[in-house]
Amino acid sequence: MSDGAAPRPTARPAAAWLERVTAEIARGRHVVIHGNIRDLVRWDRSFQPVRTAVTGLLSVFGYQLTGYYDLVDGLSFADGDDEREFQRLSATGAARAVPADAGPAPTDRADPVRTRFAAALREAPAPTLTGPHDVLAAIRTVLRQGVTSVAFLIDLADLMLSPPDRGGDAERRLLGTMARAMTEAAQTGPLRNLVVLLADDLGALPAWLYRDRPYVQVVEAALPTFDERHVYLHQHVRRFHQAAEAQKVREDLRVLANLSEGMAITELDGLWRMSNLQGIPLDEPRTLMKRTLFGPRQDPWRQVRARLAARPATATERTFASVVEERVIGQPVAVDRVRRALTAATVGIDFAADPHSAEARPKGIFFFVGPTGVGKTELARALTEFVFDDEAALARFDMSTFTEPHSAERLTGAPPGYVGHERGGELTNRVAQRPFSVLLFDEIEKAHNSVFDKFLQVLDDGRLTDALGNTAYFSETIIIFTSNLGAAETYGWYSGGRLPDYDAVTAHFEGAVREHFTTRLGRPELLGRLGGGITVFDILRPEFVERIVHKLLTQLVASAARQGVRLTVDVPSVVARVQQEMARPDALRLGVRRIRDVLDRLVREPLVQHVFDHPGQGAVQVAVGAHGPVVRAG
Numbered sequence: 001m002s003d004g005a006a007p008r009p010t011a012r013p014a015a016a017w018l019e020r021v022t023a024e025i026a027r028g029r030h031v032v033i034h035g036n037i038r039d040l041v042r043w044d045r046s047f048q049p050v051r052t053a054v055t056g057l058l059s060v061f062g063y064q065l066t067g068y069y070d071l072v073d074g075l076s077f078a079d080g081d082d083e084r085e086f087q088r089l090s091a092t093g094a095a096r097a098v099p100a101d102a103g104p105a106p107t108d109r110a111d112p113v114r115t116r117f118a119a120a121l122r123e124a125p126a127p128t129l130t131g132p133h134d135v136l137a138a139i140r141t142v143l144r145q146g147v148t149s150v151a152f153l154i155d156l157a158d159l160m161l162s163p164p165d166r167g168g169d170a171e172r173r174l175l176g177t178m179a180r181a182m183t184e185a186a187q188t189g190p191l192r193n194l195v196v197l198l199a200d201d202l203g204a205l206p207a208w209l210y211r212d213r214p215y216v217q218v219v220e221a222a223l224p225t226f227d228e229r230h231v232y233l234h235q236h237v238r239r240f241h242q243a244a245e246a247q248k249v250r251e252d253l254r255v256l257a258n259l260s261e262g263m264a265i266t267e268l269d270g271l272w273r274m275s276n277l278q279g280i281p282l283d284e285p286r287t288l289m290k291r292t293l294f295g296p297r298q299d300p301w302r303q304v305r306a307r308l309a310a311r312p313a314t315a316t317e318r319t320f321a322s323v324v325e326e327r328v329i330g331q332p333v334a335v336d337r338v339r340r341a342l343t344a345a346t347v348g349i350d351f352a353a354d355p356h357s358a359e360a361r362p363k364g365i366f367f368f369v370g371p372t373g374v375g376k377t378e379l380a381r382a383l384t385e386f387v388f389d390d391e392a393a394l395a396r397f398d399m400s401t402f403t404e405p406h407s408a409e410r411l412t413g414a415p416p417g418y419v420g421h422e423r424g425g426e427l428t429n430r431v432a433q434r435p436f437s438v439l440l441f442d443e444i445e446k447a448h449n450s451v452f453d454k455f456l457q458v459l460d461d462g463r464l465t466d467a468l469g470n471t472a473y474f475s476e477t478i479i480i481f482t483s484n485l486g487a488a489e490t491y492g493w494y495s496g497g498r499l500p501d502y503d504a505v506t507a508h509f510e511g512a513v514r515e516h517f518t519t520r521l522g523r524p525e526l527l528g529r530l531g532g533g534i535t536v537f538d539i540l541r542p543e544f545v546e547r548i549v550h551k552l553l554t555q556l557v558a559s560a561a562r563q564g565v566r567l568t569v570d571v572p573s574v575v576a577r578v579q580q581e582m583a584r585p586d587a588l589r590l591g592v593r594r595i596r597d598v599l600d601r602l603v604r605e606p607l608v609q610h611v612f613d614h615p616g617q618g619a620v621q622v623a624v625g626a627h628g629p630v631v632r633a634g
Contacts (some may be wrong), residue, residue, distance in 0.1 A: 230257035
């Protein structure tokens with residue numbers, strides 16, 4: 001591979017946020033830089049630490065003295081000459097009026113007072129700086145002089161300076177000294193003496209210091225752009241495992257740069273490290289990104305395609321029909337829609353200008369709506385088992401607990417300064433810990449309006465950043481919203497004689513969802529994000545009662561077997577009794593839950609009592625006679 005064969009990607013010589021810092025310094029403003037300040041930043045056509053880049057910028061402006069200070073390493077300078085100049089300038093406040101080579105006044109006769117004063121300054125001992133206040137006091141003195149242009153870069157400012165309402169007199173004095181130093185900074189020729197504060201957390205820095213201060217400007221150090229990531233990856237292309245021909249490398253790097261949106265420059269090094277560690281060549285950018293983000297774990301999506309086949313690959317292969325269709329009864333449309341969505345997720349063909357940018361979106365997005373007790377949550381569980389072989393991969397969020405205005409904070413974590421900030425968010429923590437998951441948001445209509453803003457980010461970008469600055473990626477998840485909107489109106493259908501067909505049920509529930517999001521919430525954009533994901537569940541119809549009874553009895557037999565009891569059920573007698581009770585006009589209103597209640601009374605409760613009264617009995621028979629349940633030893 002030769003560099004000449006593949007044109008080099010290009011980016012601006014400096015990051016956009018650093019160019020903004022340049023503009024503020026030119027205006028004579030002090031600058032507070034926060035955000036992505038521990039990363040490398042584009043400066044002078046290379047990538048440098050923020051401190052190096054800011055120092056280079058100050059040098060371009062022509063500052064004669066640049067100092068650095070933080071609570072850990074103390075006060076330092078680029079070289080000994082700068083340190084001696086600082087000591088000279090800070091020896092006394094009067095130093096601001098006397099240059100280093102002060103001598104006789106430009107007259108025919110020397111001014112003995114001026115001569116002696118200049119000599120005293122040159123011989124004055126360096127001040128002893130024993131703490132942050134002494135350092136800031138010395139910096140303040142140097143900033144007030146107008147002979148030597150000076151700039152100070154103060155790191156970890158958010159740890160050093162406390163808000164005025166916190167701490168004691170010493171902390172308030174430190175903050176006041178910093179404010180005075182910035183206010184009193186002198187003009188030295190065309191430059192104003194300058195303070196640059198670096199703060200990881202702007203929220204922890206006292207807003208009193210910079211808010212409504214015309215001489216201070218806040219600038220966020222943003223994450224690198226696509227062009228910057230592309231250039232950085234190109235500079236390190238030879239570090240990847242088995243880089244291909246030049247033209248292919250160019251496309252692979254572009255894909256990686258696209259997929260790495262939201263990553264810092266230093267995080268990009270993890271790509272070539274993972275490439276070598278796992279032996280993943282550069283021409284597999286999607287696999288490489290997944291391994292980097294989620295670790296070298298098994299990808300369950302690889303087996304989904306085989307399971308979606310109409311016929312199993314082997315006699316024991318689990319298929320969509322055996323795992324999902326047998327569990328969710330009476331909902332053929334909903335089941336088929338889920339199957340088609342999974343098929344699309346495994347094929348990867350979508351409406352996207354760049355197919356790689358769609359990689360970050362969730363594998364599936366569903367909005368399950370319909371009557372209560374008809375299988376919405378059951379389909380979510382079955383889908384989880386089918387894709388991930390583990391129902392524990394289902395994370396359920398009860399949205400009835402997210403009704404307050406501040407509810408959205410629970411998903412991503414409390415803001416800085418609030419209780420629980422260090423714990424992060426419930427949603428982001430879950431996805432970071434287990435990226436291969438089904439996320440079920442139950443009764444979504446009960447959530448506060450502010451919660452939906454978080455969902456918009458996930459549905460659009462497939463990522464969400466918590467209050468700690470950590471990003472969770474949703475590209476390997478399935479997201480399911482469930483809702484009972486419109487369910488209350490269906491209760492009267494069962495007493496009206498003829499039940500409506502599925503098309504009428506669909507029209508009713510789709511109308512209820514549309515009215516809720518457009519009229520009540522005023523958020524029609526949410527419907528656009530859901531697209532074809534709105535799946536209407538049919539009402540429970542009498543013809544499915546028998547199959548549901550068979551399914552529930554099968555589960556009961558399996559549960560008894562796990563307890564060492566061989567259970568035999570007279571299924572026809574049980575089915576006949578359940579159908580008799582479900583024939584009442586209002587019986588089907590509560591869906592499968594009503595069938596389960598009947599079976600609980602007819603079968604499970606008598607069985608449990610018999611097993612309790614006859615410990616050690618290994619076989620039991622259950623039937624339902626004319627006078628009720630009959631339980632006896634098998």
